[in-house]
Each structure stands twice: as structure tokens, then as C-alpha cells.
Amino acid sequence: MxxxxxxxxxxxxxxxxxxxxxxxxxxxxxxxxxxxxxxKLFIPGPTEVREEVLDAQAQWMIGxxxxxxxxxYGGIIEKVKKFLDTDxxxxxxxxxxxxxxxxxxxxxxxxxxxxxVNGAFSERWAEIAEACGKEVDxxxxxxGKAVKPEAIERKLEEKEYEAVTVVQNETSTxxxxxxxxxxxxxxxxxxxxxxxxxxxxxxxNIDVNLADMVLTSSQxxxxxxxxLAICTMSDAMLEKSKNAKDKGYYFDLEHMIEYTETKKxxxxxxxxxxxxxxxxxxxxxxxxxxxxxxxxxxxxxxxVRNWAKKNFALFAxxxxxxxxxxxxxxxxxxxxxxxxxxxxxxTISDGYxxxxxxxxxxxxxxxxxxxxxxxxxxxxxxxxx
Numbered sequence: 001m002x003x004x005x006x007x008x009x010x011x012x013x014x015x016x017x018x019x020x021x022x023x024x025x026x027x028x029x030x031x032x033x034x035x036x037x038x039x040k041l042f043i044p045g046p047t048e049v050r051e052e053v054l055d056a057q058a059q060w061m062i063g064x065x066x067x068x069x070x071x072x073y074g075g076i077i078e079k080v081k082k083f084l085d086t087d088x089x090x091x092x093x094x095x096x097x098x099x100x101x102x103x104x105x106x107x108x109x110x111x112x113x114x115x116x117v118n119g120a121f122s123e124r125w126a127e128i129a130e131a132c133g134k135e136v137d138x139x140x141x142x143x144g145k146a147v148k149p150e151a152i153e154r155k156l157e158e159k160e161y162e163a164v165t166v167v168q169n170e171t172s173t174x175x176x177x178x179x180x181x182x183x184x185x186x187x188x189x190x191x192x193x194x195x196x197x198x199x200x201x202x203x204x205n206i207d208v209n210l211a212d213m214v215l216t217s218s219q220x221x222x223x224x225x226x227x228l229a230i231c232t233m234s235d236a237m238l239e240k241s242k243n244a245k246d247k248g249y250y251f252d253l254e255h256m257i258e259y260t261e262t263k264k265x266x267x268x269x270x271x272x273x274x275x276x277x278x279x280x281x282x283x284x285x286x287x288x289x290x291x292x293x294x295x296x297x298x299x300x301x302x303x304v305r306n307w308a309k310k311n312f313a314l315f316a317x318x319x320x321x322x323x324x325x326x327x328x329x330x331x332x333x334x335x336x337x338x339x340x341x342x343x344x345x346x347t348i349s350d351g352y353x354x355x356x357x358x359x360x361x362x363x364x365x366x367x368x369x370x371x372x373x374x375x376x377x378x379x380x381x382x383x384x385x
Contacts, residue, residue, distance in 0.1 A: 043349040044325045046219040047366040056280035057273040074264035079282040088232040091260045094271040095229040097198040097217035103251035104194040105129045107241035114161040116147045119170035120353035146320035147177045149185045156189040163192040169200035172352040174316045174327030183210040203324040203365045205294040212237040223366030300364035307377045324365040342383040
């Protein structure tokens with residue numbers, strides 16, 4: 001029984017006003033619980049979550065083998081496909097994005113993989129592949145630099161690889177890869193293209209049809225709490241999964257797609273509350289539209305970049321800057337921890353990995369607006385001055 005139901009038992013009310021009073025009490029109880037603890041997040045995940053999405057999780061539980069769940073999950077899959085403009089195989093895992101990075105390796109690679117590394121998270125993918133017992137070659141780029149098609153071309157001409165991994169939006173450096181340039185090169189050599197869009201899908205304008213597997217997480221541009229991971233995959237990737245050795249159980253993509261497409265369910269128990277939230281957020285995303293959402297992210301990115309160039313310097317290679325997170329060179333040696341204390345109800349992120357301290361990051365992703373980032377930069381200016 002909800003706390004508000006206990007309260008209602010001790011409140012005098014007219015029977016026909018029950019529903020109205022229940023809504024009133026719930027609303028104000030939620031406000032009381034959340035008050036005084038909220039800091040608006042301008043970090044690259046978890047990102048800011050709207051109250052409507054938080055509230056969507058508070059629905060009565062349903063069985064994951066019920067007709068109601070099949071309708072919910074089936075609807076989510078169709079909405080994801082509609083938003084991304086794809087007919088590719090699509091599924092939602094109860095997992096972090098890292099789980100699907102491992103799934104891509106276990107299902108898409110039997111022996112050898114080329115991992116493009118230009119930051120902390122692309123390095124993580126190479127480490128995952130090694131932990132899965134694969135033969136891994138790293139194609140290294142300087143942190144802050146983008147993955148280039150000609151470099152991939154040279155490696156694919158030297159040796160045969162089953163797959164190439166690319167982080168489309170390297171969260172640690174704020175560098176964006178251009179899939180439209182990389183995809184033809186990988187396809188020409190018959191390899192699978194596996195793409196991490198954890199911090200960009202739903203914000204950047206990404207054509208998932210260019211890759212054999214594209215994966216993302218709920219807590220970034222989809223503006224949900226952490227806990228869900230979404231992926232699309234090609235027929236070639238699914239066929240590879242069918243014949244893959246040692247692909248494990250939980251992240252067997254063939255098994256997952258079979259359940260998704262035949263039963264509109266997941267093989268194992270999913271995070272149903274988060275599914276309710278995802279369903280609500282997808283309605284919001286579809287109303288805004290993929291192009292509209294992209295334009296809003298570009299507006300926010302341009303504002304933050306211009307502010308950073310005026311006051312500090314950008315870390316990313318020119319022309320390859322992320323549209324969802326800006327990595328700023330900390331030329332003034334500000335203490336990010338102290339800055340966040342001074343910002344009070346807002347917070348940004350320190351640098352990541354080997355560039356922690358020399359950089360800091362401001363995320364402009366999910367459901368944030370231009371007004372939000374304008375208020376943030378104005379507040380930072382005030383604190384620094």
C-alpha cells in the first residue's frame with residue numbers, strides 16, 4: 001500500500017472525491033520526498049530526468065509473461081524503430097551499455113576484432129574483447145582525435161577481421177566519429193561494424209542502418225534512470241550470433257531477438273518499471289521528432305562550445321566535436337569539485353581517465369534545453385569571477 005493510501009484512511013473526504021484527493025496527495029508527497037535533494041545534472045550520465053518520467057515508474061507491477069507486458073514491450077520496440085527510422089532487429093536489455101558491448105563481442109566475433117581506440121570507453125571495448133578471449137588489435141588514435149576511415153582502411157588491408165568496434169561519441173574526450181565515412185570502408189572489407197552510441201543516440205543524428213550493431217543506454221540521451229540498454233542489429237549480425245561459439249546465456253542476441261519478435265517479451269525478467277518510463281519518454285521523443293531533437297542538441301552544443309572557446313579551450317579535434325558532451329581544456333586550473341559546491345543546485349563533470357584534472361566536461365543531452373545550459377554557463381562565470 002502506498003504511503004498516500006495510509007494517509008487517505010485518516011483523512012475525511014467525500015467518496016466521490018477520492019480519485020481527485022488521491023492524485024493531490026500523491027503529487028504533494030512526491031514533491032516532499034524530492035525537495036531539497038535535487039541537483040540538475042549536466043554530467044554525461046546519468047542525465048537529468050523529467051518528473052513525468054520519474055512518475056511513470058510508479059505504476060502497479062505487471063507480470064513479464066502477461067499480455068499487458070507484451071503490449072508494453074511490443075509498443076516500445078515499434079516506437080524505438082519509428083524514432084530511429086529503421087526496420088533492423090531491435091531489443092531492450094535490462095543492463096548497462098557495457099553489457100551490450102560484451103554482447104556485441106560474444107555474438108559478433110569468434111576470433112579476431114579490430115578495436116578503434118581514441119579514449120577511455122573505446123579502450124574499455126578492447127579490454128572487454130580481450131576478457132572474452134578474442135584476438136584484439138588496437139587501432140590507436142591520440143585522445144582528442146577522431147577515428148579516421150583511411151586508418152581503418154589500412155588495417156583492413158593488412159589483415160582480415162570479423163568485426164570493427166567504434167565509439168561514435170567518445171564520452172571521455174567529447175569526440176564524435178562520422179559513421180557515414182567509416183561504414184563504407186568496413187563494409188567493403190566484409191567486416192561487421194559494431195558501434196557504441198551510449199552517449200549520443202537520441203541526441204545526435206545517427207543513422208543506425210549504417211552499422212551491424214548499434215547500442216546505447218537509457219541514462220544518457222534517452223533521459224531515463226540507468227538500467228536499460230537498447231540495440232539495433234542487422235541480419236548479418238543476427239546470423240553471426242546464430243553460429244557464434246561461447247556467446248554465453250544472458251547476452252545471447254539470437255535468443256533475445258527470438259523472444260522479442262515472436263512473443264514481444266524478454267527471455268529473462270526485465271526492469272518493468274523502467275520499461276514504463278521508456279514508453280513514456282518515447283512518446284515525448286516522437287513528438288519532438290528525431291530532427292527536432294538533433295537541432296536542440298546542436299543549439300546547446302554550440303552555446304557551450306562558444307562559451308568554452310571564449311573562457312577556456314576545447315579538447316576535441318575541430319570538426320569532430322560531440323553534440324551531446326563538451327570536453328573543455330582546464331586552462332584556468334579550476335577545481336571542479338569546489339566549483340560544483342559553489343554551483344549548489346547544478347553539477348558538471350570532471351575529466352575522465354588520463355585527462356582528469358586537465359579537462360572538465362559539460363553534458364548537454366537528453367531533455368535539457370538551451371535555456372538550461374545558458375543558466376549553467378552564466379552561473380559558472382559568476383562563480384569563477
